[in-house]
Amino acid sequence: MTRTGMHMTKKGFSFQGPADGVHALKSWITPEDDLFLVTHMGFVEIDPDHWYLDVDGLVGNPMRLRLADLQAMPQREYMSFHECAGSPLAPTVARRRMGNVVWKGVPLSLVLERAQISADASYVWTSGLEWGEYAEVEEPYQKDLPIEKALAEEVLLALEITGQPLTAERGGPVRLVVPGWYGTNSVKWVGSITAANRRASGAYTTRFYNDPTPSGVKPVWSVAPESVIVSPSPNELLLADVPTRIWGWAWGDRQISSVEISVDGGGSWQSAIVGPREDRSWQRFELPWVPPSGQHVLLCRCANELGEGQPPSAARNEVHSVQVQVGA
Known part of the structure:
Protein backbone atom coordinates (compact mmCIF):
# COMPACT_ATOMS: atom_id res chain seq x y z
CA MET A 1 0.00 0.00 0.00
CA THR A 2 2.15 2.86 -1.30
CA ARG A 3 1.47 6.21 0.33
CA THR A 4 2.73 9.75 -0.06
CA GLY A 5 5.98 10.41 1.79
CA MET A 6 7.33 6.87 1.48
CA HIS A 7 10.20 5.34 -0.48
CA MET A 8 12.20 2.12 -0.44
CA THR A 9 15.83 2.59 0.59
CA LYS A 10 16.80 -1.00 -0.11
CA LYS A 11 14.90 -3.72 -1.94
CA GLY A 12 14.84 -7.44 -1.35
CA PHE A 13 15.64 -9.70 1.60
CA SER A 14 18.28 -8.30 3.93
CA PHE A 15 20.06 -9.48 7.07
CA GLN A 16 22.55 -7.67 9.27
CA GLY A 17 24.06 -9.00 12.49
CA PRO A 18 27.26 -8.98 14.56
CA ALA A 19 30.22 -10.79 12.98
CA ASP A 20 30.78 -12.76 16.20
CA GLY A 21 27.15 -13.92 16.34
CA VAL A 22 25.90 -14.79 19.83
CA HIS A 23 29.39 -14.29 21.28
CA ALA A 24 29.02 -10.54 20.68
CA LEU A 25 25.99 -10.34 22.98
CA LYS A 26 27.83 -9.54 26.19
CA SER A 27 25.54 -6.73 27.43
CA TRP A 28 22.30 -7.08 29.36
CA ILE A 29 20.76 -4.51 26.99
CA THR A 30 21.88 -5.15 23.43
CA PRO A 31 23.56 -2.15 21.76
CA GLU A 32 22.13 -0.98 18.47
CA ASP A 33 25.18 -2.19 16.53
CA ASP A 34 24.80 -5.74 17.88
CA LEU A 35 21.05 -6.07 17.34
CA PHE A 36 20.12 -7.98 14.19
CA LEU A 37 18.18 -6.43 11.33
CA VAL A 38 16.04 -8.56 9.02
CA THR A 39 13.59 -7.55 6.32
CA HIS A 40 11.70 -9.63 3.77
CA MET A 41 11.05 -7.11 0.99
CA GLY A 42 13.33 -4.20 1.80
CA PHE A 43 13.63 -1.12 3.99
CA VAL A 44 11.06 1.67 3.89
CA GLU A 45 11.61 5.29 4.83
CA ILE A 46 8.45 7.16 5.82
CA ASP A 47 8.08 10.90 6.34
CA PRO A 48 6.70 11.12 9.93
CA ASP A 49 4.46 14.03 8.86
CA HIS A 50 2.76 11.78 6.32
CA TRP A 51 2.49 8.64 8.47
CA TYR A 52 -0.91 7.53 9.68
CA LEU A 53 -2.52 4.39 11.09
CA ASP A 54 -5.96 3.21 10.01
CA VAL A 55 -7.91 1.17 12.57
CA ASP A 56 -10.93 -0.55 11.05
CA GLY A 57 -12.85 -3.81 10.66
CA LEU A 58 -15.01 -5.03 13.54
CA VAL A 59 -14.86 -1.76 15.49
CA GLY A 60 -17.55 0.69 16.45
CA ASN A 61 -15.32 3.71 16.01
CA PRO A 62 -12.99 3.41 12.98
CA MET A 63 -10.05 5.77 13.37
CA ARG A 64 -7.14 7.30 11.53
CA LEU A 65 -4.33 8.19 13.89
CA ARG A 66 -1.47 10.51 12.98
CA LEU A 67 1.90 10.28 14.67
CA ALA A 68 1.08 13.24 16.93
CA ASP A 69 -2.13 11.49 18.02
CA LEU A 70 -0.19 8.40 19.05
CA GLN A 71 2.52 10.44 20.79
CA ALA A 72 -0.17 12.17 22.86
CA MET A 73 -1.56 8.88 24.19
CA PRO A 74 -0.34 7.19 27.40
CA GLN A 75 2.83 5.17 26.83
CA ARG A 76 4.68 2.46 28.69
CA GLU A 77 8.10 0.83 28.61
CA TYR A 78 8.62 -2.90 28.40
CA MET A 79 11.87 -4.88 28.42
CA SER A 80 11.95 -7.94 26.23
CA PHE A 81 14.21 -10.23 24.30
CA HIS A 82 13.73 -9.81 20.55
CA GLU A 83 14.30 -12.87 18.36
CA CYS A 84 13.99 -13.64 14.68
CA ALA A 85 12.22 -16.92 13.93
CA GLY A 86 14.74 -17.63 11.18
CA SER A 87 13.89 -18.31 7.57
CA PRO A 88 10.32 -19.52 6.91
CA LEU A 89 11.87 -21.47 4.04
CA ALA A 90 14.09 -23.40 6.49
CA PRO A 91 12.17 -23.42 9.81
CA THR A 92 14.27 -26.17 11.45
CA VAL A 93 17.57 -24.30 11.02
CA ALA A 94 18.73 -22.47 14.15
CA ARG A 95 19.70 -18.90 13.19
CA ARG A 96 20.12 -17.50 16.72
CA ARG A 97 19.37 -13.88 15.87
CA MET A 98 18.29 -12.13 19.05
CA GLY A 99 18.92 -9.37 21.56
CA ASN A 100 17.44 -7.77 24.66
CA VAL A 101 15.93 -4.29 24.41
CA VAL A 102 13.49 -1.85 26.03
CA TRP A 103 10.52 -0.85 23.91
CA LYS A 104 8.39 2.22 24.57
CA GLY A 105 5.05 2.94 23.00
CA VAL A 106 1.28 2.96 23.25
CA PRO A 107 -0.40 -0.28 24.37
CA LEU A 108 -2.26 -1.77 21.42
CA SER A 109 -5.13 -2.53 23.82
CA LEU A 110 -5.63 1.20 24.39
CA VAL A 111 -5.99 1.89 20.67
CA LEU A 112 -8.41 -1.03 20.28
CA GLU A 113 -10.47 0.22 23.22
CA ARG A 114 -10.73 3.69 21.70
CA ALA A 115 -11.79 2.10 18.42
CA GLN A 116 -14.49 0.21 20.34
CA ILE A 117 -13.45 -3.24 19.17
CA SER A 118 -16.39 -5.59 18.81
CA ALA A 119 -16.94 -8.62 21.02
CA ASP A 120 -17.17 -10.59 17.75
CA ALA A 121 -13.51 -9.90 16.94
CA SER A 122 -11.28 -12.90 17.53
CA TYR A 123 -8.17 -11.72 15.66
CA VAL A 124 -6.38 -8.46 15.01
CA TRP A 125 -4.61 -8.11 11.65
CA THR A 126 -1.66 -5.77 11.32
CA SER A 127 -0.28 -4.69 7.94
CA GLY A 128 3.08 -3.15 7.19
CA LEU A 129 3.74 -0.49 4.56
CA GLU A 130 6.66 -2.17 2.78
CA TRP A 131 6.16 -3.60 -0.69
CA GLY A 132 8.02 -5.91 -3.03
CA GLU A 133 8.66 -9.61 -3.51
CA TYR A 134 9.74 -12.38 -1.16
CA ALA A 135 10.07 -16.03 -2.23
CA GLU A 136 8.06 -15.29 -5.39
CA VAL A 137 5.23 -13.77 -3.36
CA GLU A 138 4.30 -10.14 -3.92
CA GLU A 139 1.75 -8.91 -1.40
CA PRO A 140 1.64 -6.70 1.72
CA TYR A 141 3.30 -7.99 4.87
CA GLN A 142 0.35 -8.84 7.07
CA LYS A 143 0.28 -10.77 10.34
CA ASP A 144 -2.43 -11.52 12.85
CA LEU A 145 -2.75 -11.89 16.60
CA PRO A 146 -5.44 -13.78 18.49
CA ILE A 147 -7.49 -11.27 20.44
CA GLU A 148 -6.16 -12.45 23.82
CA LYS A 149 -2.59 -11.57 22.82
CA ALA A 150 -3.59 -8.36 21.04
CA LEU A 151 -5.16 -7.10 24.28
CA ALA A 152 -2.24 -8.19 26.50
CA GLU A 153 -0.59 -5.32 28.35
CA GLU A 154 2.87 -5.92 26.85
CA VAL A 155 1.86 -5.57 23.18
CA LEU A 156 2.80 -2.09 21.99
CA LEU A 157 2.69 0.25 19.05
CA ALA A 158 6.31 1.16 19.66
CA LEU A 159 7.80 4.59 19.09
CA GLU A 160 11.17 4.03 20.77
CA ILE A 161 13.77 1.33 21.29
CA THR A 162 16.12 1.57 24.28
CA GLY A 163 15.54 5.29 24.73
CA GLN A 164 15.85 6.30 21.08
CA PRO A 165 13.18 6.98 18.45
CA LEU A 166 12.68 4.08 16.06
CA THR A 167 14.78 4.55 12.96
CA ALA A 168 13.45 3.68 9.53
CA GLU A 169 15.53 0.49 9.55
CA ARG A 170 13.94 -0.55 12.84
CA GLY A 171 10.45 -0.08 11.43
CA GLY A 172 9.89 3.52 12.43
CA PRO A 173 8.19 5.79 12.92
CA VAL A 174 5.83 3.17 14.43
CA ARG A 175 5.99 -0.62 14.57
CA LEU A 176 4.06 -3.30 16.36
CA VAL A 177 5.95 -5.09 19.13
CA VAL A 178 4.72 -8.45 20.47
CA PRO A 179 6.99 -9.39 23.41
CA GLY A 180 7.39 -13.11 23.98
CA TRP A 181 6.57 -13.95 20.35
CA TYR A 182 8.97 -14.34 17.45
CA GLY A 183 9.93 -11.15 15.63
CA THR A 184 7.95 -12.04 12.51
CA ASN A 185 4.83 -11.02 14.47
CA SER A 186 6.21 -7.58 15.34
CA VAL A 187 5.21 -5.84 12.10
CA LYS A 188 7.49 -2.99 11.05
CA TRP A 189 6.29 0.25 9.36
CA VAL A 190 2.77 -0.48 10.56
CA GLY A 191 0.04 1.19 8.48
CA SER A 192 -3.25 -0.46 9.34
CA ILE A 193 -4.92 -2.54 12.03
CA THR A 194 -8.06 -4.53 11.27
CA ALA A 195 -10.25 -6.34 13.79
CA ALA A 196 -11.68 -9.56 12.32
CA ASN A 197 -13.47 -12.77 13.26
CA ARG A 198 -11.00 -15.04 11.44
CA ARG A 199 -7.30 -15.40 10.73
CA ALA A 200 -5.68 -13.31 8.00
CA SER A 201 -5.45 -15.13 4.68
CA GLY A 202 -2.18 -13.78 3.30
CA ALA A 203 1.00 -15.73 2.59
CA TYR A 204 2.74 -14.61 5.78
CA THR A 205 0.11 -16.37 7.89
CA THR A 206 -0.79 -19.29 5.61
CA ARG A 207 2.25 -20.21 3.50
CA PHE A 208 5.04 -18.91 5.72
CA TYR A 209 5.66 -19.14 9.48
CA ASN A 210 3.77 -22.31 10.28
CA ASP A 211 5.38 -25.34 11.93
CA PRO A 212 4.18 -28.91 11.33
CA THR A 213 3.06 -30.83 14.42
CA PRO A 214 1.43 -34.27 14.89
CA SER A 215 -1.94 -32.51 15.21
CA GLY A 216 -1.49 -30.15 12.25
CA VAL A 217 0.36 -26.92 11.55
CA LYS A 218 0.98 -24.46 14.36
CA PRO A 219 1.60 -20.71 13.84
CA VAL A 220 5.07 -19.44 14.72
CA TRP A 221 3.92 -17.35 17.66
CA SER A 222 5.18 -17.98 21.21
CA VAL A 223 8.97 -18.24 21.57
CA ALA A 224 10.11 -21.68 22.68
CA PRO A 225 12.76 -22.08 25.41
Whole structure:
Protein backbone atom coordinates (compact mmCIF):
# COMPACT_ATOMS: atom_id res chain seq x y z
CA MET A 1 0.00 0.00 0.00
CA THR A 2 2.15 2.86 -1.30
CA ARG A 3 1.47 6.21 0.33
CA THR A 4 2.73 9.75 -0.06
CA GLY A 5 5.98 10.41 1.79
CA MET A 6 7.33 6.87 1.48
CA HIS A 7 10.20 5.34 -0.48
CA MET A 8 12.20 2.12 -0.44
CA THR A 9 15.83 2.59 0.59
CA LYS A 10 16.80 -1.00 -0.11
CA LYS A 11 14.90 -3.72 -1.94
CA GLY A 12 14.84 -7.44 -1.35
CA PHE A 13 15.64 -9.70 1.60
CA SER A 14 18.28 -8.30 3.93
CA PHE A 15 20.06 -9.48 7.07
CA GLN A 16 22.55 -7.67 9.27
CA GLY A 17 24.06 -9.00 12.49
CA PRO A 18 27.26 -8.98 14.56
CA ALA A 19 30.22 -10.79 12.98
CA ASP A 20 30.78 -12.76 16.20
CA GLY A 21 27.15 -13.92 16.34
CA VAL A 22 25.90 -14.79 19.83
CA HIS A 23 29.39 -14.29 21.28
CA ALA A 24 29.02 -10.54 20.68
CA LEU A 25 25.99 -10.34 22.98
CA LYS A 26 27.83 -9.54 26.19
CA SER A 27 25.54 -6.73 27.43
CA TRP A 28 22.30 -7.08 29.36
CA ILE A 29 20.76 -4.51 26.99
CA THR A 30 21.88 -5.15 23.43
CA PRO A 31 23.56 -2.15 21.76
CA GLU A 32 22.13 -0.98 18.47
CA ASP A 33 25.18 -2.19 16.53
CA ASP A 34 24.80 -5.74 17.88
CA LEU A 35 21.05 -6.07 17.34
CA PHE A 36 20.12 -7.98 14.19
CA LEU A 37 18.18 -6.43 11.33
CA VAL A 38 16.04 -8.56 9.02
CA THR A 39 13.59 -7.55 6.32
CA HIS A 40 11.70 -9.63 3.77
CA MET A 41 11.05 -7.11 0.99
CA GLY A 42 13.33 -4.20 1.80
CA PHE A 43 13.63 -1.12 3.99
CA VAL A 44 11.06 1.67 3.89
CA GLU A 45 11.61 5.29 4.83
CA ILE A 46 8.45 7.16 5.82
CA ASP A 47 8.08 10.90 6.34
CA PRO A 48 6.70 11.12 9.93
CA ASP A 49 4.46 14.03 8.86
CA HIS A 50 2.76 11.78 6.32
CA TRP A 51 2.49 8.64 8.47
CA TYR A 52 -0.91 7.53 9.68
CA LEU A 53 -2.52 4.39 11.09
CA ASP A 54 -5.96 3.21 10.01
CA VAL A 55 -7.91 1.17 12.57
CA ASP A 56 -10.93 -0.55 11.05
CA GLY A 57 -12.85 -3.81 10.66
CA LEU A 58 -15.01 -5.03 13.54
CA VAL A 59 -14.86 -1.76 15.49
CA GLY A 60 -17.55 0.69 16.45
CA ASN A 61 -15.32 3.71 16.01
CA PRO A 62 -12.99 3.41 12.98
CA MET A 63 -10.05 5.77 13.37
CA ARG A 64 -7.14 7.30 11.53
CA LEU A 65 -4.33 8.19 13.89
CA ARG A 66 -1.47 10.51 12.98
CA LEU A 67 1.90 10.28 14.67
CA ALA A 68 1.08 13.24 16.93
CA ASP A 69 -2.13 11.49 18.02
CA LEU A 70 -0.19 8.40 19.05
CA GLN A 71 2.52 10.44 20.79
CA ALA A 72 -0.17 12.17 22.86
CA MET A 73 -1.56 8.88 24.19
CA PRO A 74 -0.34 7.19 27.40
CA GLN A 75 2.83 5.17 26.83
CA ARG A 76 4.68 2.46 28.69
CA GLU A 77 8.10 0.83 28.61
CA TYR A 78 8.62 -2.90 28.40
CA MET A 79 11.87 -4.88 28.42
CA SER A 80 11.95 -7.94 26.23
CA PHE A 81 14.21 -10.23 24.30
CA HIS A 82 13.73 -9.81 20.55
CA GLU A 83 14.30 -12.87 18.36
CA CYS A 84 13.99 -13.64 14.68
CA ALA A 85 12.22 -16.92 13.93
CA GLY A 86 14.74 -17.63 11.18
CA SER A 87 13.89 -18.31 7.57
CA PRO A 88 10.32 -19.52 6.91
CA LEU A 89 11.87 -21.47 4.04
CA ALA A 90 14.09 -23.40 6.49
CA PRO A 91 12.17 -23.42 9.81
CA THR A 92 14.27 -26.17 11.45
CA VAL A 93 17.57 -24.30 11.02
CA ALA A 94 18.73 -22.47 14.15
CA ARG A 95 19.70 -18.90 13.19
CA ARG A 96 20.12 -17.50 16.72
CA ARG A 97 19.37 -13.88 15.87
CA MET A 98 18.29 -12.13 19.05
CA GLY A 99 18.92 -9.37 21.56
CA ASN A 100 17.44 -7.77 24.66
CA VAL A 101 15.93 -4.29 24.41
CA VAL A 102 13.49 -1.85 26.03
CA TRP A 103 10.52 -0.85 23.91
CA LYS A 104 8.39 2.22 24.57
CA GLY A 105 5.05 2.94 23.00
CA VAL A 106 1.28 2.96 23.25
CA PRO A 107 -0.40 -0.28 24.37
CA LEU A 108 -2.26 -1.77 21.42
CA SER A 109 -5.13 -2.53 23.82
CA LEU A 110 -5.63 1.20 24.39
CA VAL A 111 -5.99 1.89 20.67
CA LEU A 112 -8.41 -1.03 20.28
CA GLU A 113 -10.47 0.22 23.22
CA ARG A 114 -10.73 3.69 21.70
CA ALA A 115 -11.79 2.10 18.42
CA GLN A 116 -14.49 0.21 20.34
CA ILE A 117 -13.45 -3.24 19.17
CA SER A 118 -16.39 -5.59 18.81
CA ALA A 119 -16.94 -8.62 21.02
CA ASP A 120 -17.17 -10.59 17.75
CA ALA A 121 -13.51 -9.90 16.94
CA SER A 122 -11.28 -12.90 17.53
CA TYR A 123 -8.17 -11.72 15.66
CA VAL A 124 -6.38 -8.46 15.01
CA TRP A 125 -4.61 -8.11 11.65
CA THR A 126 -1.66 -5.77 11.32
CA SER A 127 -0.28 -4.69 7.94
CA GLY A 128 3.08 -3.15 7.19
CA LEU A 129 3.74 -0.49 4.56
CA GLU A 130 6.66 -2.17 2.78
CA TRP A 131 6.16 -3.60 -0.69
CA GLY A 132 8.02 -5.91 -3.03
CA GLU A 133 8.66 -9.61 -3.51
CA TYR A 134 9.74 -12.38 -1.16
CA ALA A 135 10.07 -16.03 -2.23
CA GLU A 136 8.06 -15.29 -5.39
CA VAL A 137 5.23 -13.77 -3.36
CA GLU A 138 4.30 -10.14 -3.92
CA GLU A 139 1.75 -8.91 -1.40
CA PRO A 140 1.64 -6.70 1.72
CA TYR A 141 3.30 -7.99 4.87
CA GLN A 142 0.35 -8.84 7.07
CA LYS A 143 0.28 -10.77 10.34
CA ASP A 144 -2.43 -11.52 12.85
CA LEU A 145 -2.75 -11.89 16.60
CA PRO A 146 -5.44 -13.78 18.49
CA ILE A 147 -7.49 -11.27 20.44
CA GLU A 148 -6.16 -12.45 23.82
CA LYS A 149 -2.59 -11.57 22.82
CA ALA A 150 -3.59 -8.36 21.04
CA LEU A 151 -5.16 -7.10 24.28
CA ALA A 152 -2.24 -8.19 26.50
CA GLU A 153 -0.59 -5.32 28.35
CA GLU A 154 2.87 -5.92 26.85
CA VAL A 155 1.86 -5.57 23.18
CA LEU A 156 2.80 -2.09 21.99
CA LEU A 157 2.69 0.25 19.05
CA ALA A 158 6.31 1.16 19.66
CA LEU A 159 7.80 4.59 19.09
CA GLU A 160 11.17 4.03 20.77
CA ILE A 161 13.77 1.33 21.29
CA THR A 162 16.12 1.57 24.28
CA GLY A 163 15.54 5.29 24.73
CA GLN A 164 15.85 6.30 21.08
CA PRO A 165 13.18 6.98 18.45
CA LEU A 166 12.68 4.08 16.06
CA THR A 167 14.78 4.55 12.96
CA ALA A 168 13.45 3.68 9.53
CA GLU A 169 15.53 0.49 9.55
CA ARG A 170 13.94 -0.55 12.84
CA GLY A 171 10.45 -0.08 11.43
CA GLY A 172 9.89 3.52 12.43
CA PRO A 173 8.19 5.79 12.92
CA VAL A 174 5.83 3.17 14.43
CA ARG A 175 5.99 -0.62 14.57
CA LEU A 176 4.06 -3.30 16.36
CA VAL A 177 5.95 -5.09 19.13
CA VAL A 178 4.72 -8.45 20.47
CA PRO A 179 6.99 -9.39 23.41
CA GLY A 180 7.39 -13.11 23.98
CA TRP A 181 6.57 -13.95 20.35
CA TYR A 182 8.97 -14.34 17.45
CA GLY A 183 9.93 -11.15 15.63
CA THR A 184 7.95 -12.04 12.51
CA ASN A 185 4.83 -11.02 14.47
CA SER A 186 6.21 -7.58 15.34
CA VAL A 187 5.21 -5.84 12.10
CA LYS A 188 7.49 -2.99 11.05
CA TRP A 189 6.29 0.25 9.36
CA VAL A 190 2.77 -0.48 10.56
CA GLY A 191 0.04 1.19 8.48
CA SER A 192 -3.25 -0.46 9.34
CA ILE A 193 -4.92 -2.54 12.03
CA THR A 194 -8.06 -4.53 11.27
CA ALA A 195 -10.25 -6.34 13.79
CA ALA A 196 -11.68 -9.56 12.32
CA ASN A 197 -13.47 -12.77 13.26
CA ARG A 198 -11.00 -15.04 11.44
CA ARG A 199 -7.30 -15.40 10.73
CA ALA A 200 -5.68 -13.31 8.00
CA SER A 201 -5.45 -15.13 4.68
CA GLY A 202 -2.18 -13.78 3.30
CA ALA A 203 1.00 -15.73 2.59
CA TYR A 204 2.74 -14.61 5.78
CA THR A 205 0.11 -16.37 7.89
CA THR A 206 -0.79 -19.29 5.61
CA ARG A 207 2.25 -20.21 3.50
CA PHE A 208 5.04 -18.91 5.72
CA TYR A 209 5.66 -19.14 9.48
CA ASN A 210 3.77 -22.31 10.28
CA ASP A 211 5.38 -25.34 11.93
CA PRO A 212 4.18 -28.91 11.33
CA THR A 213 3.06 -30.83 14.42
CA PRO A 214 1.43 -34.27 14.89
CA SER A 215 -1.94 -32.51 15.21
CA GLY A 216 -1.49 -30.15 12.25
CA VAL A 217 0.36 -26.92 11.55
CA LYS A 218 0.98 -24.46 14.36
CA PRO A 219 1.60 -20.71 13.84
CA VAL A 220 5.07 -19.44 14.72
CA TRP A 221 3.92 -17.35 17.66
CA SER A 222 5.18 -17.98 21.21
CA VAL A 223 8.97 -18.24 21.57
CA ALA A 224 10.11 -21.68 22.68
CA PRO A 225 12.76 -22.08 25.41
CA GLU A 226 16.23 -21.31 24.11
CA SER A 227 19.72 -20.66 25.45
CA VAL A 228 23.14 -19.79 24.07
CA ILE A 229 26.67 -19.76 25.43
CA VAL A 230 28.17 -16.29 25.05
CA SER A 231 31.50 -17.10 26.69
CA PRO A 232 33.82 -18.78 26.15
CA SER A 233 33.80 -18.38 22.37
CA PRO A 234 35.79 -20.58 19.97
CA ASN A 235 38.31 -17.74 19.61
CA GLU A 236 38.88 -17.24 23.33
CA LEU A 237 42.26 -18.19 24.80
CA LEU A 238 41.70 -20.61 27.69
CA LEU A 239 44.42 -22.06 29.88
CA ALA A 240 44.31 -25.45 31.58
CA ASP A 241 43.56 -25.47 35.31
CA VAL A 242 42.82 -21.73 35.36
CA PRO A 243 39.33 -21.08 36.78
CA THR A 244 36.93 -19.49 34.32
CA ARG A 245 33.17 -19.47 33.87
CA ILE A 246 30.77 -20.53 31.18
CA TRP A 247 27.95 -18.04 30.83
CA GLY A 248 25.20 -17.03 28.45
CA TRP A 249 21.56 -16.10 28.02
CA ALA A 250 18.34 -18.11 28.25
CA TRP A 251 14.89 -16.89 27.23
CA GLY A 252 11.41 -17.79 26.07
CA ASP A 253 7.84 -16.61 26.24
CA ARG A 254 7.58 -18.42 29.57
CA GLN A 255 10.16 -17.79 32.30
CA ILE A 256 13.20 -20.05 32.24
CA SER A 257 13.47 -22.11 35.43
CA SER A 258 16.63 -24.14 34.79
CA VAL A 259 19.74 -24.26 32.61
CA GLU A 260 22.14 -27.18 32.30
CA ILE A 261 25.64 -27.11 30.83
CA SER A 262 27.74 -29.97 29.48
CA VAL A 263 31.51 -29.66 29.13
CA ASP A 264 31.95 -33.05 27.49
CA GLY A 265 29.77 -32.89 24.40
CA GLY A 266 26.59 -34.01 26.15
CA GLY A 267 28.00 -36.95 28.11
CA SER A 268 27.08 -35.35 31.42
CA TRP A 269 25.22 -32.22 32.53
CA GLN A 270 25.56 -29.75 35.42
CA SER A 271 23.05 -27.22 36.71
CA ALA A 272 23.95 -23.58 36.11
CA ILE A 273 22.98 -20.60 38.24
CA VAL A 274 20.07 -18.80 36.54
CA GLY A 275 19.36 -15.12 37.12
CA PRO A 276 15.96 -13.38 37.23
CA ARG A 277 14.06 -11.87 34.36
CA GLU A 278 12.50 -8.43 34.06
CA ASP A 279 9.26 -8.24 32.08
CA ARG A 280 10.22 -10.67 29.25
CA SER A 281 13.96 -10.09 29.26
CA TRP A 282 16.46 -12.86 28.72
CA GLN A 283 18.03 -14.43 31.82
CA ARG A 284 21.73 -14.80 32.51
CA PHE A 285 23.16 -18.17 33.49
CA GLU A 286 26.66 -19.18 34.50
CA LEU A 287 28.72 -22.13 35.70
CA PRO A 288 32.26 -22.08 37.15
CA TRP A 289 34.67 -24.26 35.20
CA VAL A 290 38.28 -25.29 35.64
CA PRO A 291 39.12 -26.60 32.18
CA PRO A 292 41.62 -29.38 31.51
CA SER A 293 43.81 -29.04 28.44
CA GLY A 294 42.57 -30.22 25.07
CA GLN A 295 39.52 -29.70 22.91
CA HIS A 296 36.08 -29.53 24.50
CA VAL A 297 32.52 -29.26 23.21
CA LEU A 298 30.35 -27.13 25.48
CA LEU A 299 26.56 -27.34 25.30
CA CYS A 300 23.69 -25.61 27.09
CA ARG A 301 20.03 -26.44 27.36
CA CYS A 302 17.20 -24.85 29.32
CA ALA A 303 13.66 -25.56 30.44
CA ASN A 304 10.81 -23.21 31.25
CA GLU A 305 8.38 -23.20 34.15
CA LEU A 306 6.14 -25.68 32.32
CA GLY A 307 9.02 -28.11 31.90
CA GLU A 308 9.33 -27.48 28.14
CA GLY A 309 12.92 -27.73 26.92
CA GLN A 310 15.16 -27.60 23.87
CA PRO A 311 15.41 -30.37 21.28
CA PRO A 312 18.92 -31.69 20.58
CA SER A 313 18.77 -30.89 16.85
CA ALA A 314 16.66 -29.99 13.79
CA ALA A 315 14.83 -27.06 15.41
CA ARG A 316 15.14 -23.28 15.52
CA ASN A 317 15.75 -23.60 19.28
CA GLU A 318 18.00 -26.65 19.18
CA VAL A 319 20.72 -27.07 21.82
CA HIS A 320 23.61 -24.65 21.32
CA SER A 321 27.17 -25.95 21.21
CA VAL A 322 30.58 -24.27 21.26
CA GLN A 323 33.90 -25.95 20.56
CA VAL A 324 36.83 -24.55 22.54
CA GLN A 325 40.55 -25.31 22.73
CA VAL A 326 42.28 -25.22 26.11
CA GLY A 327 46.02 -24.71 26.12
CA ALA A 328 48.32 -26.59 28.46
